[in-house]
Amino acid sequence: MLFARLPILLLTAVLLPSFVEAGLFYKNSSVKMLDAKSFKKVMRENQTSIVAFVAPWCGHCRNLAPEYEKVAKSFNSLVPLYAVDCDAEANKPLCGQQGVQGFPTVKLFPRGSQAPPIEYRGERASKALFSWAMGQIPHGIRRLKAKSDITKWVEQSSDKPHAILLNTSTKIPLLWKVIANKYSHRMKFGSFHDEGGSYFGSLELEDNSKSDNKVLFFAPGSADPVLYEGEYAARCTVDHR
Template identity: 50%
Template sequence: MLIARSLAFVGLLSAPLVSAALFPAKTEVKMIDGKGFNKVMSQNVTSVVAFVAPWCGYCQRMAPEYSKAAEALAPMVPLYAVDCDQDSNKRLCSEQGVQGFPTVKLYPRGGRSKPLSFDSGERTATNFFYWATRNIPHAIRRLDSVSEISGWTNEHAVKPRALLLSTSKDTPLMWKALGNKYKDTISFGILQDKSGKQAVKLGAEDSPTKDSKVLIYPPGSQKFIRFEGTLKYKQLNKYLGSVADGTVELPKQQERTDSSTMTPETSKSSEVVVGDATPLESTTALTSILASPVPSPHAFNAGGTEAPPDRREADATISVGGDATSSTSSSVPDATAAKGPDMEEGVLTEHTRDEL
């Protein structure tokens, strides 16, 4: 009798322990339950949720790759997991249409948007990474020259406007994530400034410097405020949050000036140094993960639906696109890897660190 009770007690503990052990130690993947899921859905951010079962062989093989993708995407796109084998989570998994394991879904704007199912059989870090970054909704305006800034700021004069002078020709992942989170309250733009000459022309610098810069235009004003904090997600998110809710002190509406003709003297008078510039540690770069081929475009079909295999027969019915051992190998390419037809050049070097 004592042995039976001991075994029952061990059984009660085993489920959460197995679930926790599904992902590597110190993973960026966060296990959530129904309450945690509702909290995630209440946020206007793009997130990914994997619905798993600890006994599922495909879940076990996917876990290291999913964890690698979480490292590269955090904190801009958080990755979560739900253990559908726990009784308390079965209702949530049923409501989310989970019929086989693993089921991975992306929620573009939390509960405000329809989720997208990950339909590629190749559950690799590469596929998870590009699938997530390509499905972040945002309304970032790409500007081709300083002369276009005035028109853009006039068009959205009723709201604050955030302009990134970027050293890259591509839109960084962080800027996409912020553009999505605050798209209802702040207008976002981006202008390539690899040499730093555009910043000089605007009056943001006395001489060209090869670093990205963020300029904030208060509502109704054509004069910008230079964000002087560290260009990392946590600081920018905190600052833009205060801009969005009006708690940051911005200059009152001023007489509009054509931004394309602003001089260093006039623009410097409107610059404000934002404090709390303590650097933060960046997340592990995707380039630290071993190289493998970039997936073909058909692997990112977000509009389809997964076939509904029987719950306990998922391992035998879901295709992983090859040898079962192939998914355990590292799968994220370095910055020199070949690109797919619609892949942004340099995406890895720009998107895999927590800074602009």
């Protein structure tokens, strides 16, 4: 029986190393591979992303891969995770430009190419990496502590529209941080802990949404809010894993 299976075992032994060395992430992985061209494209986008510079033969990279995959799934595309194979000849200039001297090197790019990257030097575990990345997302969201602060804040910068999240939690949701980071050049973003919905109730706005969190928009120069009822308002729930 063993001899009958021997050809299959030998074939597996031959093919398995080449399969592993071909890449650290599966084809349908939440982690997307980048080359020099696609890296530039990602950097042109005004958003936070994380890039791991790796080599398939690197044992530390292989240990990081499943943890890195977990982080990608936790962020659920809100903060995309990428990897660059620095062992590929075409990618070596890119890895050199990024100052990669060892593997794996993980960097968070706060706003694409518009801000310097931040290198991760912590534990190579999904929980540690996720917590670190959460704290590195720039957003410029103004925390409004009192109802009177909302009016003052809107009047201070009347040249831009304002968007305020009326939040049922004291924590700012990841989605709101990501949106604020990406569109901070277009509008001002704020967050107000509207406990019990008392502030929203005082506005007497018609509400057809089923979300506890509300998003208000103030047009430039206007102190009259408009309720936003799109998908982002419904998805603004806190998720700090």
